[in-house]
Amino acid sequence: MASLQNTTKPSGLNQDQHEALVGWLMAMPVIVLLLTFLIVPFFMAFGMSFTNQRLISGNPTEFVGLRNFQDLLTVQLLTLDPLVDETSGELLRDEAGNPTYPKLRDYTRDEETYPQYFRLQEWFSFQRNNSITYVLASDVVFMIALFNTFFFVVVIAPVQGGLALLLAMMLNQKLPGINVFRTIYFMPVVVSMVVVALLWRFIYDGSNGVLNTLLATLTFGGFKPVDWLANPQTAMPALMAMSVWQAVGFHMVIWLAGLQTIPTLLYEAANVEGADWWQKFRFVTWPGLRNTAVFVLIIITMQAFGLFTQVDIMTRGGPVDTTQSVVYQMVQRGYGKYDISGGSTISVVLFFIVLAISLLQRYLTREKN
């Protein structure tokens, strides 16, 4: 019995220290997991982005400074004046009467004369007062991927959040069988994104997809079939629609939880005051959902920046880069092209972008007292 008592009260530790020790021990498994799978890999990626680390290589790994970031992020402007006839001094015009310009290729593929433009590619261009300005980037695919990802986030965050709120408010009623509807809307969340993406590929199929067939039936055959994922105009919207459908149920449940924390007393009071539907939403519901809204917004933004599975399975970044995403490029480089340092560099850039955006969101949604 004496020994048993000794084990329950370790010598040399007072009550507080003992509790702290137990606390750390209990937290240990999670801390170890977080360290090994999140924190250490992040610092490794950070370190590797300054080297030329490869997945498979016969060369030793070397420190290369900021070269990876330079290769990824360099942007240059190049303004070209129209070609002028040397004798008459007049602009040389093509058949349609438009001014003609020197070939961009002569500038970007000539290392000796124009080392500053060497291996840059046209990202986009614009015309002003007869001269044409090219925005050149060293890694156009990454720039497009970055732009696409931002576009995806800007559309997805409000649409998915708003739709989820609408569904939540519709389902936050005491009606018979309402749980069936909650389950139905939540169902896609349970299914793996890989499976959803494969299924939606059939829905979007250009020749005999469900969507085309449905639209053709609804318009009595008037609708001309669209190859949704192969058409540069429709590929990204198609991915967005499918992504919203898949994840909206998850955010709906969070909104629903938020809605149920609002005391019914407030609605009763509002009814007594004679508030209409909109006023109740504006002055009771929305203020009560404040914290939920911040949470939902941040979560959707984070998830949208991680856009990968849909792209990998449905479009592989095509057609003509219209669905490239930052994370897809990260994986493509690291594992497809064995360029671990290049992939790490993208992950570091993405980390700072997401960090900046969440800090901004925190600032904008702070409590203003």
Place this chain on the structure above:
Amino acid sequence: MTAKKLLIVVLVTAMLAVFGGAVSAQEELSLWYHGAGNEVERTILMGIIEDFNASQSDYVVSLEEFPQASYNESIVAAALAGELPDIIDVDGPVMPGWAWAEYMQPLALSESALGDFLPGAIGVWNDEVYSVGLWDAAVAVFARKSVLEANSIRIPTLEEPWSWEEFDAALVTLQGTGEYEYALDLGTAWTGEWYPYAFSPLLQSACGDMIDRETYLSAEGVLNGEDSVAFGDWWQSLFDRELAPGTSQDGADRDTGFIDGKYALSWNGNWAALPALEAYGEDMLFLPAPDFGCGSTIGAASWQFGVSADSENPEGANAFIEFAIQDEYLAEFSNGIGLIPATAAAAAMTENYAEGGPLAVFFALSSEQGFLRPPTPGYAVMALEFEKALADIANGADVQTALDAAVDAIDADIEANGGYGFGE
């Protein structure tokens, strides 16, 4: 059985296992193979291993199988951990990368061993043989005699393949009949390695290439040169004129479209030949690749065996490989999974590739037209860039811009890797 008896049985078994292993002086050789899930492949390979183990008393080979999709990753992970098996199985175009990274060591087979092997079945890097395959694969234009004759299209031969104009005219004619959704099925649904394997030989036939094969240091002026641009223009026109289904082709259409009569011609491999023969019988033709000006070529090199650099028993590993490349096993694999046996003698022993056999034409294609994808560690990046460029061009990207972008990426990669051992 009482608990005590059970304990004794367990102990005895354990002792047998421990000492039984130690008593024999045989060296264990591990072999990793990419074909997990394929019952036929496994049976044949196990047969070879059992024969080898029984034929001598120095070595025992044990097999470990991986699904093809994760095989390469497994090798890379094992190499990083220093746990490579003795004998590895490697895809032809990947081999130079693994040899360069010192995952593999050159083979030490007897001189006569590879004498009459198809060139595509032998993997060479830095003038040394690193791997050898029991088989190769070949691609052909699948066609129907009756269809070609009805449209007065000449049936090409190995000696006189279609010219570029002839091929293009044939496509236009076939599309003009209105009987087919598309005249030509290129297999654009098969993303990944199919693009460089099936389409880069067409580019070579048009006098372009993925890399300057003199130096292997740059693609400038080759992949974006005049010849390649001309090929790119024609490639784009195939889709603009709706002669071939685009990159969104349905996978199921690719598998059965030719047999269902949706496509008049199909650019496909020997693995798809038997179902087509079953469907069309005597009417079925396997035609050589068209000649776009610089000869008619098809891709070569499939999965091959090599010895890992970490192997403690390279003699044993080489002995196994030399044992496995006997004609009878080549023939057995060919009969089992339909691939082209790597020697003429083995071909003669098979049902399909013997002279007069239904697929004999593929053996001729493989030996006459086989052309290796660039044997350099940089191929991994080239393959991805080539696929992206062709897919972008098919979807309407500017040809010169798409090819320039591919060249820049390939050249930057070669530079970042110090030339991959070339030009030193």
